[in-house]
Amino acid sequence: MRLIAMLSLSALLAGCAQRGTPIAPEPEVTLLDNPTAALPEKISQTGLYDDPLAETPDRRIIPYTVRYALYSDDNDKSRFLFLPPGSKIDNHDPQHWVYPEGTLFFKTFYLTAMGNHGLPLRKIETRVLQRRSTGWQVGVYQWNSAGEEAFLTDGSEIRFSFSLPLGSYVYTIPSRLNCLACHQPQKDFIIGFEAIRLSGVAASNGGDQLRVLAARNIFMQPPADSPVDIPGAPLEAAAIGYLHGNCANCHNPHSPVFSTTGLDLRYAYLKQSTINVRPEKYASGDTALVRIKPGRPEASLLFQLLARTLPDSTQFMPPIGTSRVDTAGVELIRRWISSL
Template sequence: MSLAGCKRAAEPVRFHAQGQPQNLSEWHVVESDGARLRLNEGVEPYALNTALFSDYAHKLRTLWLPPGSKARYHPDEAFDFPVGTIISKTFYYPRGQNGSVLRVAERVEESLDGLDLSKVRLIETRLLVRRDRGWVALPYVWNEEQTEATLARAGETVPLTLHKPDGSAKQEFAYMVPDENQCAGCHATNNTTREMHPIGPKARHMNREDPWHPGENQLARMAALGRLQGLPKQGVPFNARLDDAQATVEDRARAYLDVNCGHCHSQVGPADTSGLWLDANTDDARRLGLCKPPVAAGQGTGDHMFDIVPGRPDESILVYRMDSLDPGAMMPEVGRSTVHEEGVALVRDWIAAWLGSCSNEDTKVATK
């Protein structure tokens, strides 16, 4: 079942094999009447275990495959989706008072009738479209009436005021809608081929209970619907949930770094030459940053000596860059205009639990 409920778009989803449609409505993936944002027939929502941070924005993620087609399972990389696939991600905020938006932890809207636009403010919807020649990224920005989103090839800046629910911690910032080059900068996950690929739709991110169908696993349901082939009966990897109090700090921190940094900081990613690999498959402590001097980081080091100093997060470059808004130091370089305080705190706790000293050449990672 899609989120469309009993109200469905008059026209089916339309895949555009060429061109760049100016309006989001030309795709018929999501439809807004100004009161609700609904998903079209055959458009399935999905959730991730731990999500990419984007200035505290919430996201409605969807997947549409051409009827009769299937994605091919891969244990580590993004699934191999057929030509005609449309992945959408709608960024929105809970509404606050006087035009502000609320800073609350991202949560999944589990309603089968879409998003109530009296309670949320839509910002943008990004499409990732699989065409014959590969993936294409198209960002669409919503109008004030919340009835249509228009293509923003050059990106756009949306001024926002962010409040905590109790009205405290007022923060004015510029939400940045990425341009086409910035989209490619993140989604070109292989530095050799420079081909664009999805980031979120991977086994370890999607292997979780389906929020819209309690008791069902997302991947198992996808396979049962005939949209995923090759899913093994057991041994499917999974990342920890950021909000899972039962998971260890290490597992949650590694999951956070994987989804936020690992698509770039990996053995094959755009930051491969940095020597700092933060993807889920890296288990070498040195590659994770333990007592590793930076490579061509410039002012991004904050005068710190090592990416990670065991037990000393304040002396670690990784924490410094995550906690910075300096364009020459902040990481990630794009995709945020604020600091994810909860994410920084988690990584700080992870590093604080490491034992050893960078003055000891035989230092080995250990956790409490």
């Protein structure tokens, strides 16, 4: 009887101890844990950030940046990659990297158009590209004003205006169709994550970013030991890089645009496709223009499209994704054409 009482007391004390010990909650399962699942309703459920306000990415996320970045009305961006554990990018074909199922790309946009002027950075949207067995999926998340959470949009275009120190500005969150219009002409669907744009950028440790990424064992084949660069003098390399980064996503042989223009603005083919070349088809009907007239930017169709000086506003380039002229980019192209 005494033994039974002692056992009962021990069990009671153990139960009290267990009740008094806080039990850690089970970690929430996010998209990073199951990267081919349906895109969740909230950005917090993707696992991108450990702390959305501090913008601390999950340890499994790989931050990266690009040179020759796509102009987006001077708005800032942050870029992230996730690869499932043990998987690698097939980079044997330098023009066509193949991504494993479960790959996730994240890009967050910040409102900095028309100058920051001391205003805090504000997250506007995060775009997500997800590689499934059936192909790529696209999702766009709109951040709340506090920057604490973002919610998956229904895929339609969203426009809203901001009052900024230099005037009002209309920001456009793209529709799913607009996202596909830019990404589908790519052989691998992804824009920007390529050797020429990852190389030549200093990583946080001071090394070349492409080499640092390779050291993380994310590629099947080690990239070149030296940085990948566009040949030519600095001005020409910068101008060709700018056009490659801002225009080649549409103007390449894999795009339906190519069948009507024949224009290839990938850096390796740009000069032969533009200098002293008359456009095969052009809606304005002005056959006097050539794509690039050496020494004469004002007589170069490509320059006029970027500067938006043509009377037909439907011919502005790029046609989507921007509402303002990239004055710095236009000046770069003007200087390059003038130097030819």
